Amino acid sequence: MARRAPLPPLPESAVLRSRLERARAAAEGTGLLIAPGSDLRYFLGAPGGSFERLTTLVIPADGPVALVVPKLEAPGFADLPLDELNVDVVTWVDGVDPYAFAAERLQGAERVAVSDFTPALHVLALREALPKAEQVLAGPIVRELRMRKDAAEIDALRKAGAAIDRVHARVGEWLRAGRTEAEVGADIADAIVAEGHTLADFVIVASGPNGASPHHALSDRVIETGDVVVVDIGGPVAEGYNSDSTRTYAVGSPRDADVLATYAVLQEAQQAAVDAVRPGVSAESIDAAAREVITAAGFGEFFIHRTGHGIGLDVHEEPYIVGGNTLPLEAGMAFSIEPGIYQPGRWGARIEDIVVVTEDGGESMNQQPHDLVVL
The missing domain is CATH 3.40.350.10 (Creatinase/prolidase N-terminal domain)
Structure with missing residues (x-):
């Protein structure tokens, strides 16, 4: 065989x-x-x-x-x-x-x-x-x-990032009230391949209260008007390097009055972590940059995972962006920055980009806007 x-x-x-x-x-x-x-x-x-x-x-x-x-x-x-x-x-x-x-x-x-x-x-x-x-x-x-990617590897990560950006740009074609998470996920999986990946490695469509589970599996829950929906997707391109990007959507106006203000905190936290990336700082300092913003706003207990993971030929690899990791960042290191706020029984949100450390800062592999996307 x-x-x-x-x-x-x-x-x-x-x-x-x-x-x-x-x-x-x-x-x-x-x-x-x-x-x-x-x-x-x-x-x-x-x-x-x-x-x-x-x-x-x-x-x-x-x-x-x-x-x-x-x-x-x-x-x-x-x-x-x-x-x-x-x-x-x-x-x-x-x-x-x-x-x-x-x-x-x-x-x-x-x-x-x-x-x-x-x-x-x-x-x-x-x-x-x-x-x-x-x-x-x-x-x-x-x-x-x-951990230290060369120029060709970074080019492959850029290619993967652009491909998954194109999928996020199309999510409005499939995400709407009356459809199940599984139905939307199937369409997204097809688009991941159509937009340049060799396969859809993972598709998370977490609507309403399911959004409070960071690794929610696709389900038969019917998406409703007013739902906040977390869409976390990725896969490899031909060179073997992976994309991984999360954006958060709302199907019509969010039903919960606190969504926009809470999401603004998350957006500030994610940007603070991206802005903190540069050679010489520790991996845990990037985690702290995001976590401090979320904690100061009163949502610390709802940020329940590390801020990021390395990425390359594996979706999860070194370096891990987490408290306790004192590894100094170096040019060529690539990782996700993906803080989230998850309120059990209500809703959740996450923003995720892949960032590569450069000689004087960081370069994002993803260019899709970070705003809450209201469909």
Whole structure:
């Protein structure tokens, strides 16, 4: 059975080679095992996920990098520039122990770092194959590379941001009283693809009291006149980089008298956080910039999540914009700024943009207005 789609646009070989070299340097003597998923896509340009048969990129402290892959899956990697990257391809067939091939490349390693989302069946088998090596997560190593986006990655984020902006600009075509959240969500999902994404990764249409649940699933609730509706949507473009943008809508005049004043507080908080972005400030200071405005207005208890998350090949990745994260921001870091106010049983609102740190501030990937959109 074919499991791999045609490859999307690949980064240049020189970029991939640099990433492999930087990973080895960052590992400081720790062997790396990179599973299929966003990490493998970052290093080789290969999309796709893990299966029950082991595929892993082995980056030893010394010696050649190797891709251990089932022989029946190997044709799916044929278009990758593995020769240019000096990556050995080690194939195996059913009935052979693939973990021994990976272990052979890491003989003598005292520490082995495994991709964070490697399936447990592979993690445990690799531990058995390398019993003398301490097994740790690769995330702390890999995130040091992935957090700082290069120019091509930022261009892909701009492309994704513009594509999701076009969808938000069309929400008025589908969001109206008498339709269910699920019906509106289906139309939005189609538009996400039509406007330039490869798929609709997530669609939240949270109307009325459902808007007080930040990760509300689409439901059969019928949207009513006067509802406030939170629309949070996103997905990847061909290069693999993701959009994620939230705007809040009202179907006719909001029924609750406090909506406009409360929303103005949220708008001020989101803008304060965006304005605070610049190199050298901490991730938690961006969270504080939004939270202070909301708390001062008396809504602190209704802001129930972090202000943002990193974004790139994954929708959620480092750096996280949250209290306690003292990481200094650097140019190239990309993350959401998405404060919200959620009043249980009544309504909720959120405004979300993706922002990239520049040399002297921040650049938003989203250009849709932040005002409450009254339809």
